[in-house]
Amino acid sequence: MTAKAATASAERYQAILEAAERVIAESGFARAQVSRIAREAGVAGGTVYLYFESKNDLLVSLFRERFQAFLAELDGTLAQAETAAQALAGLVRTHLAALAERPHMAVVTQIELRQADPDIRRGIQAVLSPYLDRIADVLARGARDGSFARDLDVRLAKKMVFGTLDQCVTAWVMSGRKYDLAGLAPGLTGLLLHGLAGPGGSRAAAREGRGG
Amino acid sequence: MTAKAATASAERYQAILEAAERVIAESGFARAQVSRIAREAGVAGGTVYLYFESKNDLLVSLFRERFQAFLAELDGTLAQAETAAQALAGLVRTHLAALAERPHMAVVTQIELRQADPDIRRGIQAVLSPYLDRIADVLARGARDGSFARDLDVRLAKKMVFGTLDQCVTAWVMSGRKYDLAGLAPGLTGLLLHGLAGPGGSRAAAREGRGG
Amino acid sequence: MTAKAATASAERYQAILEAAERVIAESGFARAQVSRIAREAGVAGGTVYLYFESKNDLLVSLFRERFQAFLAELDGTLAQAETAAQALAGLVRTHLAALAERPHMAVVTQIELRQADPDIRRGIQAVLSPYLDRIADVLARGARDGSFARDLDVRLAKKMVFGTLDQCVTAWVMSGRKYDLAGLAPGLTGLLLHGLAGPGGSRAAAREGRGG
Amino acid sequence: MTAKAATASAERYQAILEAAERVIAESGFARAQVSRIAREAGVAGGTVYLYFESKNDLLVSLFRERFQAFLAELDGTLAQAETAAQALAGLVRTHLAALAERPHMAVVTQIELRQADPDIRRGIQAVLSPYLDRIADVLARGARDGSFARDLDVRLAKKMVFGTLDQCVTAWVMSGRKYDLAGLAPGLTGLLLHGLAGPGGSRAAAREGRGG
DNA sequence: GATGAATGAGCATTCATTCAT
DNA sequence: TATGAATGAATGCTCATTCAT
Structure with a gap:
């Protein structure tokens, strides 16, 4: 009973x-x-x-519940990665695939969750935080094991990784989901790894990169 | 009269x-x-x-007006850049500085403008579009002049650049603007240029980058 | 205009x-x-x-407005009274007549105004206060000019006068207004003046009255 | 069992x-x-x-239960009174003492019971009715045995007695119970017996009392 | 008898927008 | 042009009451 x-x-x-x-x-x-x-x-x-508790709580709870499944999936992927670079690739793939497979949640995540309501923002932030930590972990690991630059600014890089992924999903949602989101993963991973200058780098780029 | x-x-x-x-x-x-x-x-x-016309129009107009000043400033910066890499550095600098100098607008831009209201989103999109075009122009130019990778996926890279900048500003606003946003510009430019792997790249990174 | x-x-x-x-x-x-x-x-x-301001304010304002008219009428009556006893008689007459003539207000006053809502009670109290003061004035005047007992406990007597009038109106409203409320005035005035013992008093009453 | x-x-x-x-x-x-x-x-x-049966019934039942104890106490007091005047004094004393000793019930009785809900008012009325009858009994007895005026208008006097007591308790509750309610009994009894004019009466009062 | 999860009616208040002056 | 009084749509939440277990 x-x-x-x-x-x-x-x-x-x-x-x-x-x-x-x-x-x-x-x-x-x-x-x-x-x-x-x-x-x-x-x-x-x-x-x-x-x-x-409230309509707000309903929204935050929805995000939390769905996000937990995503996080579990992500952890599985990360566990299989041998290098930080592989981990990054898996993270990008998982992020894009998760939202590509759940169009409803993509809309909710990219549009509805961006409420100005402080109540909601706080809830979101709390749920999102572990994800940002996972990203930072991957980056720190890569800085140690030589996958990434040894002097990588993890806090900055974390924003690049998340910001880039987020923007890709938003653009996809706004476009009416007219193309294959998950298909962007390989290109995106390469871009995040090597930057605009690409795998080889370039003299001009290197010069600018030093000075800023 | x-x-x-x-x-x-x-x-x-x-x-x-x-x-x-x-x-x-x-x-x-x-x-x-x-x-x-x-x-x-x-x-x-x-x-x-x-x-x-309406309260929504007021919000969009506010964004448009302020954004035009930013765009004019940006165009001045871009005109002075000799290389695409310099242009990118200028763009990053201008973006961060503009919002760092106008905290009110930063709040409006990063928080209030993210309304779910389709009416508003359409207005924002229209205003933002020229900016995204400027970014794309810089990237295409860099791909041509060798500043960036010749086979750069401009549409993807555009999202990385904008997404990264946007995320940096959002994090700064959410933190209560406790640190120097404009100071992030040099590091960010380098990061965007060379990616996580850094100026030299790395074998592991290169390997992964190819496969994804 | x-x-x-x-x-x-x-x-x-x-x-x-x-x-x-x-x-x-x-x-x-x-x-x-x-x-x-x-x-x-x-x-x-x-x-x-x-x-x-609110629904509560509407109720309190209604009471205040109507009560002001009553108070003005009362002041006219009191001004004409030569003795405190006449003033009392006028007060009783005016109180009963006012509510007898305005059945709607009688219902509102005796039933609806007795809300437990502190907001409302406070408003009522403020409006009612000047009336209670008028009663006290009449009583104090009577104690001075010999109309009433020289050692009259005004605070207590005030409660008797108001309480008695109030109870008479409430009973009348609850009865469905089946009898002539205003007609009770003369009898009531006499009763308030001389008490249960009546104009002559009585030995038994007097005896008890001393002891309590 | x-x-x-x-x-x-x-x-x-x-x-x-x-x-x-x-x-x-x-x-x-x-x-x-x-x-x-x-x-x-x-x-x-x-x-x-x-x-x-309902929340209303709970309120009315609470009043009824507590009121029965009061009524029993009152009957004991009345049984001991030799004269109607003594009975009145006992009644006043018991009424004030009962509520002074049960502050919770005083609040409920004077404030919460005054609900506009007809359902509740009917219940209250039914419970209160025997008490009003007791008062009327005392008054009628006094009119017969010479304690009170022989031509006392019992229905009117009943309202004076109850209204006065009720108003005294209400004022006491509203004041935050800052003074000794039971202590008012002797003065109140005298006031009810002899009225505003006091034990001796007064010519002015007598004159007015006749005319009204 | 006892439970407590489920029900669903009920309504003050705000504020963007309009339009007569 | 400017005003500002008037409009009226729109809805989350509470809690007394019920009833299957």
Whole structure:
């Protein structure tokens, strides 16, 4: 009985989350009515508030739940990587593939989650933080093992990696998802590794790079 | 008289924009009341609608106006650059400096402008587009003149450059602007040019870069 | 133009107040919808909030406005009284007559105003206070001029006078206003003046009165 | 087993009433949540509805229960009174003392019970009715035995007695219970007996009293 | 009897926008 | 042009009550 109840409860929780994902991706967070999310989840309006504190909490929870799956997947990928460069390649691949496979979440992540609401931003930040740490770990590891520059500024590089990936996904969503996002991974990995100057570097680039 | 009137009109326009910049940075776009913006600009509520179509238009116009100044500054910088690498360095420097000098606009740009409202996003996109074109121009030029890799994927690289800069500014705003944003420019330029592997590249990196 | 606008504004104010009086007496304060009050006043919902801060403020303002008229009437009556006893008689008469003539307000006053909401209670108290002061003035005057006992406990007597009047009105409202409230005035005045023992007093009463 | 069960049931009933008294006095009736009353009583939310029909019924039942004890006490007092005047003194004393000793109930009685809800008002009225009858009995007896005026208008006098007591308690509660309520009894009894004019009466008062 | 998860009705308030003056 | 009073749409959340277990 306890087990059954727990299961039913967990199922309701997931049902509400799934309904929220659908409705928010469709109408945007602001226009998404809690009552409609409830209806699509097959529960009464008030029931949503037995599982989530508020509409904001619903959005943050949705992100958290989905993100945990992504993080687990990412950790699997990273564990298999022998070098930091491989780890980076895997990270790029996983990031792009994850959102390419979940268009609804891509919309939510790239558009809806960028709310000005401090409440939401704080929630997002907390969820995102471990991911940024993973990136930093890969970079630090690469700086140590010689995959990357030994004097790599990890904090700066972390912003480049995440910013680049994020911008790629945003552009893809904004374009109406008209091309293959996951297909960008190899090119992107190379670009992040060698920069604009490319694998060989270039005299002009090197000169500028020293001075700034 | 016509001239005088035109001047008065232009002044009102600017006054409203300035009030909007202040109020939005303070309270956020959603909570910024048109009536308060009007009051701070010294005009009646209805008057705002003689100069702007809507509250959304006010936000987009603010962005456009401020952005035009930035674009003009950028063009000056780019004109002086002899090489694409120098142009890139100038671009990075100008981008970071512009927002570092205008904290209000930085908040508006990185936080408030990320509204889910399609109306706004379209406006932003239109204003931002020339900037992305400038970046692409620099990159294409660098690919031609040998500053950058000859086979550079300009569309991808454009996202890296913009995404990285954007992420740097966002992180800075979110941190409460506790460090020197403009000071990141040299390091960032180098990073964009040579990537994680650094000026010399590395065998491991090169290997991975080829495969991805 | 200013005059006209001021008039229109004052008329709207009164119209909303009158609609509120009607609707609240009919459905009770809690069930009275602001939207319905607005509709019955012939204005849009939001307009109510141009004239009143909140629904609570609407209730308190209604009481204040109506009460001011009553207070003015009362002051006229008191001015004509030669003795404190006459003043008391006038006060009783005016109190009962005022509510007998305004059944809607009687309902509002005796029932709806007794909200537990501290916000409202405070507002009521502030409005009622001058009336209680008037009663105290009459009593103090009577204690001086010999109309009443020279050692009258004014604070206690004030509660008796107001409490008695209030209870009479409440009972009348609760009874469905089936009898002539104003007609109770003479008997009530005598009762307040001479107490249960009546004009002559009585030995038993006197004995008890001394001991308590 | 039946006895035991009955006892357990009665205990639960009392526990819920006590929790209700506490919670309502603390937060007011409107804000008092049934779920919290249940929790404080150590039962599940639904259980409250096995003992009471509704939240309103809970309030009325609370009043009834507490009032019965008061009524029993009052009857004891009245039984000992030899004259109606003594009975009146006892009644005043008991009324004030009862509420002075039970601050929680005083708040509930003077503030929370004054709900506009007709449901509640009817319940209150029913419970209060026997008390008003007791007052009327005392007055009628006094009119017969010469303690009070022979031509006393009992219905009117009843309102004076109850209204005065009620107003005294309300003022005391509203003042934050800063003075000794029970101590008012002797003065109040005298006032009710002899009225504003005091034990001796006065010519001016007498004159006015006749005319009204 | 007891539980407590689920239900779903109900509504004040804000504020962008309009338009008569 | 400028005003600013008036408009009215739009919705998250609470909590008394129910009922399957």
